[in-house]
Amino acid sequence: MDESTKRLLQRLIRRIPTQMLRTTLDKWGRLTGGQLHSMDFTQSKWALTEKLLAICEENELAVKHITELEMIYIIDNPNQGMWYAFQLMDPEDDAHSVELTQFKEQFKSHLRELIRHVSVKIKKHTDEAVWIRIAWGDTFSRPNHMKPTYVVHSLQTPYVFVTSLTSKQKPLLSQALVLSTRYQAIKDANLSGRKLTAIRDLLMRQYHQVFPTRYPTPLAENNPAVSNQHIEKEQAESAANRLQAACEAFGGGMLPQLQSAVYKLETKFRDHSNKTMTEREEPFRCVVKFASTNLLESLRHCASSGIASTPVTPLLSSIPLKGKNYFVITDNGPGPSSQMRQPQK
Amino acid sequence: MAGASTKGVLSHLSLLEVQARSRKTPPQQPSRVKELKAKAEALMTQRDQLKAEIETHKSLQKLRASMDKQCTHEEEEEEEMAIDSENSQLLRLMARHTQLKDLLHAHDIIGGYNVIKTRKGKGLCVSLTTAYNGVYLENYNLEMDLKPTLRISRDNIPPFIPLKSLAEQSNMQTDIRTLLDPLSQHLNAFAARKQQLKLVKELHKSVQVMESNALCSLLVLMFTVPREKTAVLCSLEYTDHTRCLPTRVHFECEDKGLPDSPEWKKNSSLLMETPVHKALITMKKMGDIV
Numbered sequence: 251m252d253e254s255t256k257r258l259l260q261r262l263i264r265r266i267p268t269q270m271l272r273t274t275l276d277k278w279g280r281l282t283g284g285q286l287h288s289m290d291f292t293q294s295k296w297a298l299t300e301k302l303l304a305i306c307e308e309n310e311l312a313v314k315h316i317t318e319l320e321m322i323y324i325i326d327n328p329n330q331g332m333w334y335a336f337q338l339m340d341p342e343d344d345a346h347s348v349e350l351t352q353f354k355e356q357f358k359s360h361l362r363e364l365i366r367h368v369s370v371k372i373k374k375h376t377d378e379a380v381w382i383r384i385a386w387g388d389t390f391s392r393p394n395h396m397k398p399t400y401v402v403h404s405l406q407t408p409y410v411f412v413t414s415l416t417s418k419q420k421p422l423l424s425q426a427l428v429l430s431t432r433y434q435a436i437k438d439a440n441l442s443g444r445k446l447t448a449i450r451d452l453l454m455r456q457y458h459q460v461f462p463t464r465y466p467t468p469l470a471e472n473n474p475a476v477s478n479q480h481i482e483k484e485q486a487e488s489a490a491n492r493l494q495a496a497c498e499a500f501g502g503g504m505l506p507q508l509q510s511a512v513y514k515l516e517t518k519f520r521d522h523s524n525k526t527m528t529e530r531e532e533p534f535r536c537v538v539k540f541a542s543t544n545l546l547e548s549l550r551h552c553a554s555s556g557i558a559s560t561p562v563t564p565l566l567s568s569i570p571l572k573g574k575n576y577f578v579i580t581d582n583g584p585g586p587s588s589q590m591r592q593p594q595k
Numbered sequence: 596m597a598g599a600s601t602k603g604v605l606s607h608l609s610l611l612e613v614q615a616r617s618r619k620t621p622p623q624q625p626s627r628v629k630e631l632k633a634k635a636e637a638l639m640t641q642r643d644q645l646k647a648e649i650e651t652h653k654s655l656q657k658l659r660a661s662m663d664k665q666c667t668h669e670e671e672e673e674e675e676m677a678i679d680s681e682n683s684q685l686l687r688l689m690a691r692h693t694q695l696k697d698l699l700h701a702h703d704i705i706g707g708y709n710v711i712k713t714r715k716g717k718g719l720c721v722s723l724t725t726a727y728n729g730v731y732l733e734n735y736n737l738e739m740d741l742k743p744t745l746r747i748s749r750d751n752i753p754p755f756i757p758l759k760s761l762a763e764q765s766n767m768q769t770d771i772r773t774l775l776d777p778l779s780q781h782l783n784a785f786a787a788r789k790q791q792l793k794l795v796k797e798l799h800k801s802v803q804v805m806e807s808n809a810l811c812s813l814l815v816l817m818f819t820v821p822r823e824k825t826a827v828l829c830s831l832e833y834t835d836h837t838r839c840l841p842t843r844v845h846f847e848c849e850d851k852g853l854p855d856s857p858e859w860k861k862n863s864s865l866l867m868e869t870p871v872h873k874a875l876i877t878m879k880k881m882g883d884i885v
Contacts, residue, residue, distance in 0.1 A: 406810040459751040461736035462713045462720045
């Protein structure tokens, strides 16, 4: 094992929390039973790393095996780093019949055509998602395994999720994806977050959405505070209506965890008490950012508790409706799909 | 015979005879009057009839309005009718008849799908149910705006169902069923294929699922032939997304002759015609697979 491989392994082991190390190594399956047994997981990370290095030398493992281990760990713990969503546009007629082997072959060959030194690993996860690990090199240097890009895509759906991609690598990846999935274009879906599962669930609509029904089932609200029986009785109907509207806008039950929503405003300044600003011709550019550990949950609570008025403003309800958390708002009518019209006051 | 004088008398007599005869027939004027009188009477009866019909219709409408209110508010109110009981019974029946006819017509328009009004009549929400084998599966919803044109505003249809293209190809502005029927077909077929996959995983542990996809339009299974323990790779392609049976079955095996053998040709047509989880039961019975 050469120096770079050793460093790769060291960094990886440092990254994996001790409590997950055993199961991850087990899944990897590159250690014999005896070797796995011989590792003492109560030791310090440093000691464990040294032990593992020795075992890997013994088994004559190479870079490709280490990257295997990394991939196993990332697939099981995807909610780290920043993930960005992309959307494939305009499927060709045969996009619906693209199957896994075909996709794998096509993706690898297209990427290799675009950039000579690249290391691609593709794995199918049990939940139908295809995981791709790409280590980028260039004309002169070997692939850099320290900064790999991970791509997640479910065939026959238009969404692709990517982490750790530089702007130089983006066009190469886009090209390879478009050609191998048989679509015509790919665009930024304007959705990002730390939890892959959250942004994926939001776009694939895999959370509990609430629709108006004739016989609405009672929606549970996590609000145990009961101050006064009389107030509660009086407010019961309007509270129930607010809760229904909030759940219809954001969803019921557990919501996908988004961390932020960004609104880039390119609208004219509007405040009649400030003549200098309103007289300016150019739009007043500013950025509004909402941040939270669980943004959708917070917004839903704002609506159900009455802080935000119901029906919920489309500025906020567009987050789950359109599956985006980055919006550009202009004064002039509907612009390109990433923009939203400002509601008339 | 006295020619001239007889002529004169006879002709005069015949003239008198004619005059006398003509006096016996009734004069034209009185008959015309009677005719007109009869016509007037007929018209008056017709007018009375129409008046009665209008009255009935008015009472029917009142009764129907109260019936509709009864339906929405589920109140047990007896509407006061200012007519005798026999007529009121008949009227009630007639009102109920029109109500049922209207209901049938509405049902026909929306094709039996569950539709409710939202936002005080400005929108509606359609609920599409899916079921397979007598079991209800997922429920999907479409929220639509009615003005200015019928338009889908929100939905929870999975992204691999081509909702947008189905909407574009449909005639939904004039007949919403041209959207709902194909959509329901796609959703039910998807639910059926998904359920079949679930059953294959549950009931046939000896069969390995090598590949499947989110749309459940592709399924690759691995069979084991009993005696020789050879593996057979079976690919099922469901290219028609409105059906829950495959459009193509393909076997791959190390033993190149196996897919062409009569038993496996039979298995191929079995898999094309029977849902996969059931086909596997038959194949196991026939001893073709473990």
